[in-house]
Amino acid sequence: MKKAAVIGLGDISGTHIAAITDNPNITLAAVCDIDEAKRDAAPQDVPFYTDYQEMILRERPDVVHICLPHYLHVPVSQTAVGMGVHVFCEKPMALNSREARQFVEFERENPDVHMGICLQNRYNNSVVMLKELIDSGRYGRVTGTRGLVPWSRPKEYYERKPWRGRWETAGGGCMINQSVHTLDLLYFLGGPITSVKASVSQLLDYDIEVEDTVTARLDYAGSARGLFMATNANYKNESVQIRVQLEKAEFLIVDSILYQVEPDGGRKMLIRDDGQKLTEDRQKPNAKFYYGPSHGKAIRDFYEAVETGSGNYIHVKDALMSIQLIDAIQESGRTGKTVQVPQI
Ligand SMILES: NC(=O)c1ccc[n+]([C@@H]2O[C@H](COP(=O)([O-])OP(=O)(O)OC[C@H]3O[C@@H](n4cnc5c(N)ncnc54)[C@H](O)[C@@H]3O)[C@@H](O)[C@H]2O)c1
Numbered sequence: 001m002k003k004a005a006v007i008g009l010g011d012i013s014g015t016h017i018a019a020i021t022d023n024p025n026i027t028l029a030a031v032c033d034i035d036e037a038k039r040d041a042a043p044q045d046v047p048f049y050t051d052y053q054e055m056i057l058r059e060r061p062d063v064v065h066i067c068l069p070h071y072l073h074v075p076v077s078q079t080a081v082g083m084g085v086h087v088f089c090e091k092p093m094a095l096n097s098r099e100a101r102q103f104v105e106f107e108r109e110n111p112d113v114h115m116g117i118c119l120q121n122r123y124n125n126s127v128v129m130l131k132e133l134i135d136s137g138r139y140g141r142v143t144g145t146r147g148l149v150p151w152s153r154p155k156e157y158y159e160r161k162p163w164r165g166r167w168e169t170a171g172g173g174c175m176i177n178q179s180v181h182t183l184d185l186l187y188f189l190g191g192p193i194t195s196v197k198a199s200v201s202q203l204l205d206y207d208i209e210v211e212d213t214v215t216a217r218l219d220y221a222g223s224a225r226g227l228f229m230a231t232n233a234n235y236k237n238e239s240v241q242i243r244v245q246l247e248k249a250e251f252l253i254v255d256s257i258l259y260q261v262e263p264d265g266g267r268k269m270l271i272r273d274d275g276q277k278l279t280e281d282r283q284k285p286n287a288k289f290y291y292g293p294s295h296g297k298a299i300r301d302f303y304e305a306v307e308t309g310s311g312n313y314i315h316v317k318d319a320l321m322s323i324q325l326i327d328a329i330q331e332s333g334r335t336g337k338t339v340q341v342p343q344i
Pocket of ligand 1 (some may be wrong): 007008009010011012013032033034035038050066067068069070072090091092118120141161177206292
């Protein structure tokens with residue numbers, strides 16, 4: 001039995017706490033938030049702390065889950081590792097490429113400590129199957145991708161948690177916060193992306209610093225072309241869509257279902273993600289619809305790795321490309337030029 005502790009008891013923490021308490025191999029040993037009012041976010045018999053270092057010293061958890069604003073991910077991860085615990089950190093892995101590369105170096109220097117990044121959508125049934133179909137080589141190479149994130153965030157989303165609208169604390173807007181998963185999957189499924197050209201803008205008249213809308217062309221190694229579109233300015237939250245064209249077939253993930261697209265435009269359903277309620281839940285800010293269904297799977301694999309020493313989870317280095325892509329898209333948006341993406 002491994003002991004877990006959760007740092008940060010905001011919106012996403014309930015998903016971690018549920019995955020921990022649902023897993024018979026993990027016990028929730030303690031939780032922490034600087035805000036005393038968050039005490040009720042965890043079961044009452046779980047010790048609550050306002051100082052995460054005191055929590056680690058007293059409770060000696062095996063793993064801490066970092067569910068904090070983006071600017072705290074790297075420093076709190078490094079402090080926790082320094083205190084002898086493994087770290088499962090929410091996305092994004094860092095605020096920007098510079099900090100991300102430093103985190104990768106830190107991971108390399110501490111090979112005995114597990115550091116996992118919560119890019120849980122890689123575990124969705126639809127994504128796992130599509131990755132297998134692509135890697136099988138049966139359909140030839142990838143020739144094109146498209147990722148669409150047509151979401152909506154009310155002004156109140158930023159007013160309630162002002163860190164989300166600021167460069168210093170969030171590292172960006174709709175890309176690093178809402179659509180880092182989709183960018184990660186466009187890379188995970190389509191392969192290395194070497195350059196991008198983008199338009200990055202604010203369509204919403206909110207009092208925030210960061211972008212709410214992005215369109216980007218992605219140039220893959222080889223000749224494949226990708227298109228990425230993300231916004232928080234839609235009138236409602238609609239399903240993320242990921243389309244992958246190969247030489248001999250085309251696939252589409254939408255509404256948490258993987259389809260093969262037939263030559264006449266029809267769709268053949270291949271697999272559905274676990275536990276999706278496709279209608280009534282999607283407007284609720286805490287609904288799993290936003291997050292995808294796979295936190296439990298990502299957390300299960302991470303703890304198995306801690307138990308057995310397997311390397312079977314999403315490492316810090318695996319998440320680096322998503323941040324390098326975001327930085328390149330931001331730079332292209334500022335300069336209006338095609339920007340090279342550093343390769344790993
Ligand atoms: N994987 C996903 O699909 C997914 C979905 C939503 C959010 N997230 C990520 O989860 C993280 C948290 O997001 P959120 O929306 O829950 O944020 P939030 O603002 O709702 O919660 C953050 C919490 O951290 C607490 N906190 C701040 N500083 C602290 C400190 N030093 N020690 C202890 N607690 C502290 C705050 O009081 C707050 O309760 C972000 O990185 C976000 O991008 C991931």
